[in-house]
Amino acid sequence: MSGVFDCLRRIKRLASDALLNMRLRVEAGRAFRYDKEQFMANAGALHLDRKAASRAEIVMGYHVLEKGLTMPRRRLGFGKGAVVHLINLVNSFERRFGCDDPQVCHAAGVLRAYRELHRDWPESMPRLDAFLAAHPHASAARQPHVRRDDFFAARRAPFDEFAASRHVVRHFAGPVPRATIEAAVDLAMTAPSACNRQHARVHVVDDPVLRDKLFALQGGTRGFGSTVDKVIVVTADLSSVRWAWERHDCYVNGGIFVMNLCYALHFHGVAHCILHWSVAPEADRAVHGLLDIPANEAIVQVIACGAPPEEFDVASSPRLAWNEILTWHRAAK
Numbered sequence: 258m259s260g261v262f263d264c265l266r267r268i269k270r271l272a273s274d275a276l277l278n279m280r281l282r283v284e285a286g287r288a289f290r291y292d293k294e295q296f297m298a299n300a301g302a303l304h305l306d307r308k309a310a311s312r313a314e315i316v317m318g319y320h321v322l323e324k325g326l327t328m329p330r331r332r333l334g335f336g337k338g339a340v341v342h343l344i345n346l347v348n349s350f351e352r353r354f355g356c357d358d359p360q361v362c363h364a365a366g367v368l369r370a371y372r373e374l375h376r377d378w379p380e381s382m383p384r385l386d387a388f389l390a391a392h393p394h395a396s397a398a399r400q401p402h403v404r405r406d407d408f409f410a411a412r413r414a415p416f417d418e419f420a421a422s423r424h425v426v427r428h429f430a431g432p433v434p435r436a437t438i439e440a441a442v443d444l445a446m447t448a449p450s451a452c453n454r455q456h457a458r459v460h461v462v463d464d465p466v467l468r469d470k471l472f473a474l475q476g477g478t479r480g481f482g483s484t485v486d487k488v489i490v491v492t493a494d495l496s497s498v499r500w501a502w503e504r505h506d507c508y509v510n511g512g513i514f515v516m517n518l519c520y521a522l523h524f525h526g527v528a529h530c531i532l533h534w535s536v537a538p539e540a541d542r543a544v545h546g547l548l549d550i551p552a553n554e555a556i557v558q559v560i561a562c563g564a565p566p567e568e569f570d571v572a573s574s575p576r577l578a579w580n581e582i583l584t585w586h587r588a589a590k
């Protein structure tokens with residue numbers, strides 16, 4: 258008799274697994290279709306006629322130059338194509354949306370800082386000079402030059418000062434002890450996560466050959482990658498995800514962990530630079546293979562780390578005003 262019950266229980270289990278599988282398949286199809294439609298209808302690259310998309314393109318454009326202005330081994334004459342591209346973007350933005358956007362004004366300031374740096378450069382820069390003559394009020398946006406002790410001085414300050422003192426650093430002067438990385442990861446474990454499922458996992462590359470292979474696939478470390486000591490790869494475990502509606506959970510929970518880890522690294526005096534993981538599937542697969550990351554872990558973010566030099570430059574990266582991003586909602590009466 259008990260054999261019959263076991264058999265029935267097994268059938269019930271198989272049927273419920275099959276139902277769950279079918280339900281997830283259908284819901285995942287709906288969810289990812291919804292994401293794709295939302296993406297295609299709104300992604301900035303496809304809608305550059307919109308002010309926000311056009312401004313984002315300018316911010317990316319000036320950030321490339323800002324980074325160049327702060328690079329450890331900067332060579333004069335860098336980024337000529339980026340300068341012309343940015344000039345075209347700003348001119349086009351101002352024709353369509355006016356000249357008073359602070360981020361766009363900052364772009365003009367970065368162009369002036371670039372020109373000032375190239376004051377004695379033997380080649381002429383007629384496009385840049387004409388642009389700057391048409392923007393006489395744009396003062397040079399200089400990138401902060403900091404001393405290590407000042408940069409990390411707010412480590413034990415109240416949160417507002419501590420948060421304002423954190424910036425990515427692209428200058429590294431040697432190794433970070435493993436114990437410091439471990440202490441930072443331990444502190445980052447205070448990050449919240451959905452139902453406390455703690456999706457984040459951490460892989461640390463402590464080998465220059467693997468580092469270079471990883472960076473070649475990542476593509477965001479030009480000018481400083483070879484000085485990085487350790488590379489942290491934060492992943493999130495898909496095993497923690499239960500429903501199709503949680504399809505973004507790896508990136509949401511992983512992203513929250515990454516921010517906490519960055520604060521933890523800053524607290525422990527580690528210079529670090531967050532690096533995107535916006536790569537094609539082939540690169541993602543290649544890094545899973547390179548580092549032997551289990552298939553159930555989604556790569557969320559990469560963080561380059563090293564000991565900070567005594568002095569270095571940071572990119573100014575000005576923020577939008579808080580009231581530009583805040584919207585209050587109340588039910589209509």
Ligand SMILES: Cc1cc2nc3c(=O)[nH]c(=O)nc-3n(C[C@H](O)[C@H](O)[C@H](O)COP(=O)(O)O)c2cc1C
Pocket residue numbers: 320324423424425426427476477478530531532533534571572574
């Ligand atoms: C998701 C993400 C991806 C990033 N990718 C890169 C990158 O590939 N290379 C790089 O040099 N900086 C990268 N950064 C650093 C940003 O440029 C930097 O955080 C931003 O300009 C703000 O500056 P701050 O962090 O110093 O305040 C990235 C930052 C984030 C949050």
